[in-house]
Amino acid sequence: MHDCLTDPIARTRRFHRAVTTESGVLDSSFLGRGRPLGPARVLNAIGHGRQDVADIRAFLRLDSGLMSRLLRGLEDEGLITLHSAPNDARRRLATLTDAGAAEFAAYESLSDAQVSGILNRHARPEALLAAMDIVATALGIDRTEIVETPPTDPRAIACLTAYYDELAQRLATGFDVSLSADPETQDMTPPRGAFLLALSDGMPIGCVGLKATDKGYAEVKRLWTAPAARGMGLAKRLMDQLETRARTLGITRLRLDSNSALLEAIAMYRKAGWTEIDRFNDDPYPDHFFEKAL
Amino acid sequence: MHDCLTDPIARTRRFHRAVTTESGVLDSSFLGRGRPLGPARVLNAIGHGRQDVADIRAFLRLDSGLMSRLLRGLEDEGLITLHSAPNDARRRLATLTDAGAAEFAAYESLSDAQVSGILNRHARPEALLAAMDIVATALGIDRTEIVETPPTDPRAIACLTAYYDELAQRLATGFDVSLSADPETQDMTPPRGAFLLALSDGMPIGCVGLKATDKGYAEVKRLWTAPAARGMGLAKRLMDQLETRARTLGITRLRLDSNSALLEAIAMYRKAGWTEIDRFNDDPYPDHFFEKAL
DNA sequence: GATTTTATCTGACAAAAGTCAGAGAAAATC
DNA sequence: GATTTTCTCTGACTTTTGTCAGATAAAATC
Numbered sequence: 001m002h003d004c005l006t007d008p009i010a011r012t013r014r015f016h017r018a019v020t021t022e023s024g025v026l027d028s029s030f031l032g033r034g035r036p037l038g039p040a041r042v043l044n045a046i047g048h049g050r051q052d053v054a055d056i057r058a059f060l061r062l063d064s065g066l067m068s069r070l071l072r073g074l075e076d077e078g079l080i081t082l083h084s085a086p087n088d089a090r091r092r093l094a095t096l097t098d099a100g101a102a103e104f105a106a107y108e109s110l111s112d113a114q115v116s117g118i119l120n121r122h123a124r125p126e127a128l129l130a131a132m133d134i135v136a137t138a139l140g141i142d143r144t145e146i147v148e149t150p151p152t153d154p155r156a157i158a159c160l161t162a163y164y165d166e167l168a169q170r171l172a173t174g175f176d177v178s179l180s181a182d183p184e185t186q187d188m189t190p191p192r193g194a195f196l197l198a199l200s201d202g203m204p205i206g207c208v209g210l211k212a213t214d215k216g217y218a219e220v221k222r223l224w225t226a227p228a229a230r231g232m233g234l235a236k237r238l239m240d241q242l243e244t245r246a247r248t249l250g251i252t253r254l255r256l257d258s259n260s261a262l263l264e265a266i267a268m269y270r271k272a273g274w275t276e277i278d279r280f281n282d283d284p285y286p287d288h289f290f291e292k293a294l
Numbered sequence: 295m296h297d298c299l300t301d302p303i304a305r306t307r308r309f310h311r312a313v314t315t316e317s318g319v320l321d322s323s324f325l326g327r328g329r330p331l332g333p334a335r336v337l338n339a340i341g342h343g344r345q346d347v348a349d350i351r352a353f354l355r356l357d358s359g360l361m362s363r364l365l366r367g368l369e370d371e372g373l374i375t376l377h378s379a380p381n382d383a384r385r386r387l388a389t390l391t392d393a394g395a396a397e398f399a400a401y402e403s404l405s406d407a408q409v410s411g412i413l414n415r416h417a418r419p420e421a422l423l424a425a426m427d428i429v430a431t432a433l434g435i436d437r438t439e440i441v442e443t444p445p446t447d448p449r450a451i452a453c454l455t456a457y458y459d460e461l462a463q464r465l466a467t468g469f470d471v472s473l474s475a476d477p478e479t480q481d482m483t484p485p486r487g488a489f490l491l492a493l494s495d496g497m498p499i500g501c502v503g504l505k506a507t508d509k510g511y512a513e514v515k516r517l518w519t520a521p522a523a524r525g526m527g528l529a530k531r532l533m534d535q536l537e538t539r540a541r542t543l544g545i546t547r548l549r550l551d552s553n554s555a556l557l558e559a560i561a562m563y564r565k566a567g568w569t570e571i572d573r574f575n576d577d578p579y580p581d582h583f584f585e586k587a588l
Numbered sequence: 589g590a591t592t593t594t595a596t597c598t599g600a601c602a603a604a605a606g607t608c609a610g611a612g613a614a615a616a617t618c
Numbered sequence: 619g620a621t622t623t624t625c626t627c628t629g630a631c632t633t634t635t636g637t638c639a640g641a642t643a644a645a646a647t648c
Binding site: 330 | 615
Binding site: 347348351358361362382384385386 | 624628
């Protein structure tokens, strides 16, 4: 029996070929605007919000001399302006001019056209998008960053909405957020509590909240990871970082509740040193309760 | 509500960034062997079975002058040998020497290491692989080729095995191939019949058989597309090509049977001009029967 | 305040990649 | 059999990319 359909190595190699320069599907998007790859990459880095020249240099792994000339070129074209950083006159910051922003937008739509052309011809674009999310998240797992935001941040709200939708699907009883104890915003905002968001290339792929109480402990709420990010230990990372944050807020005891439908979460809590305790609230949805001393 | 979790454009851009040179995850695999990208790409193309220099040149979009020098460089390194094509002395063919094959293998394992490192750290590698298959197949859909093989080809057998497994899952009754009328090999081999295989970057992603009978018609059997290839019209392409092939074999009437559990297939037959007819065999599994005049 | 470190810039190179016109040989076409 | 087309090779370029050793100025450290 031939293994061409199942062998991971063969499939990985095929994926690699399909996606790399060799096939030319994706990388060619940076050409076609009459500008070499070097300046195009720098322009795109600036367009994606990177201002600090040293930061761009590290990201694109460019020599300082080459970087200097590339920036000069873009400046001469009128696409960017350079100024010294206000707090450190050695560093330089680059920002797009109006012309630069237009040029950047052109690159963006050019790169969209490539893959979204394929997307449009697909009968089930959502399945393809979901697959792309999984691959992009896996490839970018090392670059995934966890940031603290207010729970009112639009990206946080996107995560929470997805979390509620998923609960409604997975819980046999359904889920109505208004029946559950919805944490007050300020209870999940410093100095009382905190809210953490996991970002992969700018896309929110997970969250967790630390909710203050007046009962001698804080509660962990709203732990969620995107379907595309599962199996990569992201929930554990969020929890670890939340514990660290709780310590800096002076919290010494954590509690959380969960539902037995959320198997992976409960297994993770047990493994992470949480001990199961008796019910400590009258929320209708949870049926498992945990505590951990910091 | 922020759309960062659902907006196709945002998700596509993120995928693009994750996979392109900018992140450096994939493309850097071609470096690290002390050889510039140009010769490395040519060596890899040869390693993947491309011999004809003009073919490689078209594939990699290289100038003839540049190509000539790259080949010379690889020849001087002792990695390839060049000879004129036996049937056309203008064309040149490149083949790997033993040293070249070793070098190519080193590139392969280097490129494996990149993605399979990520694969190994994933708790559900099969889900990630399946996602990679979907993306690779969608990106390569224009390069998908349909070839005719004997039904005994190992790649054909891989497809047929997957087809039987899937029938066993989807049919309420299960599926035992020995109870169904398994076509004789020679009935699906020219000049009586035919067997077509769809290949995407070398991976078999679909098949269909044309089975000869002595009853004035031929039967379409074993139409299957890989899960990763669905939604891209591959089954229709296979059927179209099979009809063309049937005509060249002098066949004027086609029949097929199917099961109502295979919704997509039956919808596709109707749309492609097949007319439903009465049961014409006593196979236990099918419950729908179709005919088409060529 | 002197010294060290950091970030950028400059000039001088070298390597790699891409372009173009023309030559030579073989095949295809008329 | 003459002409055209195809494919490769060569030489003479240009552009792009990468490297390195100072120079300069600002910040950080002693």
